[in-house]
Amino acid sequence: MASRERIAIDAMGGDNAPAEIVAGAIRAQEELDVEVLLVGDPQAIEACLKQHHSSSRHVEIVPANDVVAMDEEPLGALKRKPKASINVAMDLVKSRNAQAVVSAGHSGAAMAASLLRLGRLPGIDRPAIGAVFPSMMAGKSVIVLDVGANVDCRPKYLDQFAVMGAVYSQYVLGIPDPQVGLINIGEEPSKGNDLAVRTHQLLEKNPRISFIGNAEGRDVLSGRFDVIVCDGFVGNVLLKYTEAVGEAMLQTLQEELSQGLRGQLGSALLKSNIKRVRQRIDHTEHGGGLLLGVDGICIISHGSAQAPSIFNAIRLAKDAVANRVLERIQSNIDELEKSAASSKSRQDG
Template sequence: MTPLPPKGPEKRAKPSRAIRRLVIWYRRNAAVTSLVDSATSAASSAANTAGNVAGTATSVAGSMANTVLQPLVFDPLRRLQRGLGGPGEDTPINDSDRLWVAVDGMGGDHAPGPILEGCLRAVELLPLRVRFVAETALLQAAVTAMGLQDELNEAVARGLIELVASGPSVGMNEEATVVRKKRDASINKAMDLVKQGEATAVYSAGNSGAVMAAAIFRLGRLKSIDRPAIGALFPTKDTEQQVLVLDVGANMDCKPAYLHQWALLGHIYSRDVLQVAQPRIGLVNIGEEECKGNELCLRTYPLLAAEERFTFAGNCEGRDILSGQFDVVVCDGFTGNVLLKFLESVGSVLLDVIKEELPRGRRGKVGSAFLINNLRRIKKRLDHAEHGGALLLGVNGVCVIGHGSSKALSVLSALRLAHSAASHGVMANLHALSEAGSPEAPVACD
């Protein structure tokens, strides 16, 4: 039997160019990395042997050494670590600039405790005051359980939060029309505060159908708007730009006229609040060509193309929504809700995938330490909690709907959105929106 030829050395898979560059960079900066570790270790050793006073001094020295030397190591990645907070958040707030916002304290899976906690954080960071509407007994129990009593008392004493008692609330699983029966429900009383001019905006993380019904019954629809739409802000590849997607869940079955009206609403909001000089409007579709899509898209396209009050940029495929090529995109609520829920999962999944693909071993652990802050920032940009809520456009008032699972961070983000919409006078321009439209016309595809 003829012996098999000896096996040659197995070829190892070549690491990617990015990983090779990272390893080379680590080797070149090994001296700096060692110096940082040595300085920190020396300080820790000195702290263990020198008593409390000397220990404090050496710990400070170690921290100073680490602070001074670490930027030398992290500088190449620091350009990716830009903060996402809005400008001016550290500027002292003038109480005369604060706007009243009504908050449905009983809306959401975790209400009322985390909703109140988010409001307490918001009044410290944003120029607003909160009228918090909730059932007294349930609110007090949540305040006690979460240890928020002292903080709440201080906010009330400063006039930053006002508690408003409500009746039985609308459950997350109840029919939307129940808002007509529960007249004293927290969502109804919060809407009434806006209607009566005691608040400039309303926020709720409750049953979205009930929130929409309460807004229509209490605030009313804007003239020429047949169906209000929920508009959500999606991130794009440009950190300074967001795209407004509507509708994301209020209307499952739509008519072309609805999408036309939502494009007008989105145009005004993008121009006045997001400060986009000439918003580009897109129609979510399966292709760029005018003849592509289902009947809804085929009949909507000519309506948008003929509209002279905004810039219609054509069909927007799914891959282009986050590209930055559009400022507003419109679609039916079914499609929009799928897009919204998909985006909500991307941040955590992406972070997990990147972690799995990082190199193994000692250098891999070092690389993970270098990249962890960047990965967290990527997740933060894609995290729905950072965006907080969606706007209900088409009703006679500023209304923000939060996610049912909202906690303090989501509430804070949503209140920032509500304040932004209320402080830019967008409602005046929405009221000025005159009724206009083009006749619906089917498009034939050759």
């Protein structure tokens, strides 16, 4: 029988820590067959666990006597607070006492701690945060990266993002041949700024992906693309705008369907349909973003995450571990480097 995945949870990170973090972790341990390690203030965590009675008896607590606050500068805080919960959680992965980290705390601190504690995978110049977006095609999602780790990028970084996104799409999202696109202001290869034009040239030559061209804003949720790459500035704006549109749609549905007797009757009849709509467009259903390119699985959840979002973040971590995402990314990056070296050798010859 295979051992269960061990997931380290930064119990002190986020606006709703530790209560919502603990609640989501407990549910994940019960329903996803994982072992959760709650990292943080033991007294605060135990107080939350008592509310779950017998379901929390086998949860492991790993003490951490500090936390990086949301308004702190990440690098300075991590150095001043070596026993902060995010540092301790990363150390559990580094020492192989856990296979993944989930944090809803300071996203900058989570990224910095992962780089300082875990380091980059060989051959990766910059890690990227990949976020799963809904699409207009039922049952299909698109992974967009980077959505915030790298505001300024070089073409080589986006080329690597495409490989990492394709691996995740294929082995975790179950897309046999992920179709990759590049965010741009037009479909033509010559469109866009210098970064877009040069990146397009690289992606066209990349033998590890199926690149099908530029993706305009209207294409992101169309279902045509499985992986979309962009720099972290564009990706972060896109992520937050998409989340806001989803929230606006849900709020509009709730308001309009409750108007008048017909609306109330219709709302009752369409309850299951509305639930499915929420599952497709509510960002909390996706749990957060996967930090791809570091030597460990790290899920960065929303700072406002509540128990359902933490549960889904742990599910993402479990899937990434079970599908050996790190090993597959490493293998593809190695092959990409070999291909580039061979091409350069032929040109020099």
